Amino acid sequence: MADNIDIKVEFTGGLEMLFSDKRNHKISLPAVDSDGQPANVAFLIKYLCENVMKSQKKDLFVLDGSVRPGILVLINDADWELEGEDQYELQAGDNVVFVSTLHGG
Amino acid sequence: MSGYSTNSIDSTVARLRQRVQETEAALASLKRDLANAETQAREAHDLSQAYQGGMPLGWQEDVFAALSHTLSNESTGPEPYQSQTADHGVEEAGEEDEEEEEPGDWKWPLRAEEYRRYGRQLIMPEVGLQGQLRLRNAKVLVVGAGGLGCPAAAYLAGAGVGTLGLVDGDTVEISNLHRQVAHSSQRVGMKKVDSAVEYLRGLNPNVNYRCYREHLVPQQALEVFSAYDLVLDCTDHPTSRYLISDACVLAGKPLVSASALRTEGQLIVLNNPPRRPGDTDGGPCYRCVFPKPPPAESVVSCGEGGILGPVVGAMGVLQALEAIKLIARGDHLSTVSDDTPMADSTDGEVPSPKAPTASPPTMLLFSAYSSPQFRSIRMRSRRPNCAACSAQATITPESLTSGSLDYVAFCGVTNPVTLLGQEERITPSDFANLALASPDAVLIDVRDTTQFELCNLPGSINIPWSKFPDVVKQEAVPLGKDVFVVCKLGNDSQMAVKVLQEAGSTGRVRDIKGGFRAWKAEVDPSWPEY
Numbered sequence A: 001m002a003d004n005i006d007i008k009v010e011f012t013g014g015l016e017m018l019f020s021d022k023r024n025h026k027i028s029l030p031a032v033d034s035d036g037q038p039a040n041v042a043f044l045i046k047y048l049c050e051n052v053m054k055s056q057k058k059d060l061f062v063l064d065g066s067v068r069p070g071i072l073v074l075i076n077d078a079d080w081e082l083e084g085e086d087q088y089e090l091q092a093g094d095n096v097v098f099v100s101t102l103h104g105g
Numbered sequence B: 001m002s003g004y005s006t007n008s009i010d011s012t013v014a015r016l017r018q019r020v021q022e023t024e025a026a027l028a029s030l031k032r033d034l035a036n037a038e039t040q041a042r043e044a045h046d047l048s049q050a051y052q053g054g055m056p057l058g059w060q061e062d063v064f065a066a067l068s069h070t071l072s073n074e075s076t077g078p079e080p081y082q083s084q085t086a087d088h089g090v091e092e093a094g095e096e097d098e099e100e101e102e103p104g105d106w107k108w109p110l111r112a113e114e115y116r117r118y119g120r121q122l123i124m125p126e127v128g129l130q131g132q133l134r135l136r137n138a139k140v141l142v143v144g145a146g147g148l149g150c151p152a153a154a155y156l157a158g159a160g161v162g163t164l165g166l167v168d169g170d171t172v173e174i175s176n177l178h179r180q181v182a183h184s185s186q187r188v189g190m191k192k193v194d195s196a197v198e199y200l201r202g203l204n205p206n207v208n209y210r211c212y213r214e215h216l217v218p219q220q221a222l223e224v225f226s227a228y229d230l231v232l233d234c235t236d237h238p239t240s241r242y243l244i245s246d247a248c249v250l251a252g253k254p255l256v257s258a259s260a261l262r263t264e265g266q267l268i269v270l271n272n273p274p275r276r277p278g279d280t281d282g283g284p285c286y287r288c289v290f291p292k293p294p295p296a297e298s299v300v301s302c303g304e305g306g307i308l309g310p311v312v313g314a315m316g317v318l319q320a321l322e323a324i325k326l327i328a329r330g331d332h333l334s335t336v337s338d339d340t341p342m343a344d345s346t347d348g349e350v351p352s353p354k355a356p357t358a359s360p361p362t363m364l365l366f367s368a369y370s371s372p373q374f375r376s377i378r379m380r381s382r383r384p385n386c387a388a389c390s391a392q393a394t395i396t397p398e399s400l401t402s403g404s405l406d407y408v409a410f411c412g413v414t415n416p417v418t419l420l421g422q423e424e425r426i427t428p429s430d431f432a433n434l435a436l437a438s439p440d441a442v443l444i445d446v447r448d449t450t451q452f453e454l455c456n457l458p459g460s461i462n463i464p465w466s467k468f469p470d471v472v473k474q475e476a477v478p479l480g481k482d483v484f485v486v487c488k489l490g491n492d493s494q495m496a497v498k499v500l501q502e503a504g505s506t507g508r509v510r511d512i513k514g515g516f517r518a519w520k521a522e523v524d525p526s527w528p529e530y
């Protein structure tokens, strides 16, 4: 089994500001988490907070153990609610987008 | 009975079943042939009549009438528009009288001017005569007359929507004009809805405009929405977005929702088809997609974050497009359910179309500086426990109209930042006097570099707040000196002072209370306001 899964992660809607003003990230994610379970989106979110996020304002990304309200998570261009939410097991080549909803008009 | 085995009975049944199927198939085939033959016979009959009969009598009369017609101003033709009765509390900005040009015996479904004005969209199969009649009979409500509402309303008025309602309590400011294209420099200070209607009436005087000069409130939302076929959310805050969605679900109206900030925009058609709460065939509502509001401190306005005019303009134009598609198809006319009142289309009856096929909901994301710029994402359907549109809905017409739903409390409010005590803060006037007397003090401006370049105080050092903690960690800020910190409004500057204190600063560290907004008010009126 491969040790890492290579995926693409994208931040938009202002979330990129929490990640060094960079929208597109290539992430090489450990294929299993610390409990030996296959890497899922919940694990990815934790990984991003601990390894990729530069900003102090963590609560603009995660709140109560998951992404904060007002952030859509898209797995291969579908709302993650169609894919099993944070339990979705990541595959190599997956494209995960975190979008903050906008309110201006 | 011993002569028959069960085997032979079974085979008899099977044989008969086979015969029945064959006969039914043959019958169906015969019926198809008959229908085709009838159609051909009808066509042949019509054609032979046309060849033999010359011009029908009616045509001849029309031609003689046209030849003898002398142009006159009198018009007795049927008035193609319904007469609108004003809702109470709403000012009708009614259509202007225009010169009637049709002869009294005008017999076409649209007026001559309408054929000319809408000709370029009329000849498209996506619109056509039926689509145009549906547009003319449609009543569309645009909530918000800003960066989204201006272009959306302009294209809807241009397309010939019969009634266009505009809701907004704001007045036009000069900082609106780079994107809110219906307003003008001359109309700064005017109510936005009045300014917009002035522009729209110049564009198309044939539309019936209705002005609502206050912000939408829960108590009136249902009553207002019930008079329309379709609602556009062109507002700029989560509180109004939840309110508009709830009212659309309860009133049974589809909702075209868009938003924009900086270089990005989002668009989604909600509650389409607008089935009643509990009907899982209905489209998802705003609460299905966003059951919980975002934390108040994560909500960034265009005033704080900035906005490119064409970005929000593109989203408003796309809202108008979705509205026109929906209306021209006649989706808004299909019956919602037995007891939900729907659009009362009494005049110029347009054949009611088949119920819309619910296409899976999608959200369109636009990002001006990404490639590709547009991305369509598949969204969820109605949420089984949605507070507004599910069988377990807790939001009812009564709870909405009574005002018991507090949308402001639901979405939360940001409290003013007060991290520092009085001795850690200095007023702009005191700073102006002190700065002259203490040449060693350092002034740090924590605004973005982009803002710093617009205007800054001589000698000030720019360390943007987003990078501030890192810069302090790298010991790039002198910790032994007296430091003043300033920003736009006096919030980030307080947090920066805290960071310096926690890093062990030995000098006296203070922030300038109220930032540059207070600086302009108290010290330097020439400081540019942006």
Ligand SMILES: [Zn+2]
Binding pocket: B284, B285, B286, B287, B288, B289, B382, B383, B386, B387, B388, B389, B390
């Ligand atoms: Zn819902």
